[in-house]
Amino acid sequence: MTVPSSMSYVGLSEHGGPDNLVVTEGRTPHPRSGELLVRVEAAGINRPDVLQRKGDYPPPPDASPILGLEIAGEVVEIGDDVTGYALGDKVCALANGGGYAQYCVVPATQALPVPKGYDAVKAAALPETFFTVWANLFMMAGLKSGESVLIHGGSSGIGTTAIQLASAFGSRVFATAGTAEKCDACLGLGASRTINYRSEDFCTVIAEETGKAGVDVILDMIGAAYFERNLKSLARDGRLSIIAFLGGTFAEKVSLAPILQKRLHLMGSAMRPRTATEKQAIRDELLEKVWPLLEEGRIAPVIHAVMPYTEAAAGHRMMEHGDHIGKIMLTFD
Structure with a gap:
């Protein structure tokens, strides 16, 4: 050629x-x-x-x-x-x-x-979203069929990919988004419950939806602004996978006690x-x-x-x- x-x-x-x-x-x-x-x-x-x-x-x-x-x-x-x-x-x-x-x-x-x-x-x-989601949600965080997952930024390229993959592999999916239209889109892709972060607190919703047990995995691109509530929203032996810091890189005055109390696993990576x-x-x-x-x-x-x-x-x-x-x-x- x-x-x-x-x-x-x-x-x-x-x-x-x-x-x-x-x-x-x-x-x-x-x-x-x-x-x-x-x-x-x-x-x-x-x-x-x-x-x-x-x-x-x-x-x-x-x-x-x-x-x-x-x-x-x-x-x-x-x-x-x-x-x-x-x-x-x-x-x-x-x-x-x-x-x-x-x-x-x-x-x-x-x-x-x-x-x-x-x-x-x-x-x-x-490539970019599927490599990122597969590596962080499945290979690192080890999401399995029957587990629950919270996906932040559900309407983004990463989020729409993560919702579909998690649902296809048998997980119960929760997702956050910022408008009713975006929440509806997440539902259409396989989320069982969406959370409009402008009008609902995801930590409260997850507690209600899981009987206060929490979710097994969280895929997070927000970072500091969500860090404390992410820890509260995880179940025992839960895994938090951080892939970006749209909400800041420094979390101040956050209690780390849930990490010990619930045996949490924290991880993150860039591609x-x-x-x-x-x-x-x-x-x-x-x-x-x-x-x-x-x-x-x-x-x-x-x-x-x-x-x-x-x-x-x-x-x-x-x-x-x-x-x-x-x-x-x-x-x-």
């Missing part, structure tokens, strides 16, 4: 607001050993992209400085020591950076086949610092346990908006405004 020497991508003139995202031209990358070059057809916008744009989430030294952590498209070059892929394969992948571009290099061990029946937009909506081996393990479990559910239509990404990559700034403004339900996607001609 002929790969052009230059490509268009969404660059960042300087750290700051969405208007600092500008379409520019640059050299097309080429894969190193163990990598694929993908002609990008679609890419997802995620919260880490917003943080990187602001200067709060720098890419690793060996990663592309271009924003974008998930893509879908066509394999057009294959690096040395890569097996299992051929030119022309349609894949989606968790990128280490560089997704807002016409061409993106990804580790072959972080790529997955596009699920049967999926177009590029639906496929590109999968980007994980090793290539860890990401490959997540990829392998997704392919085995989750891809069949996607191809059977039992779960699917929730997509709020699709726009050309030239409008990436508008996509970032939409994400920061917070009215979206599910994923915001970019397309590439």
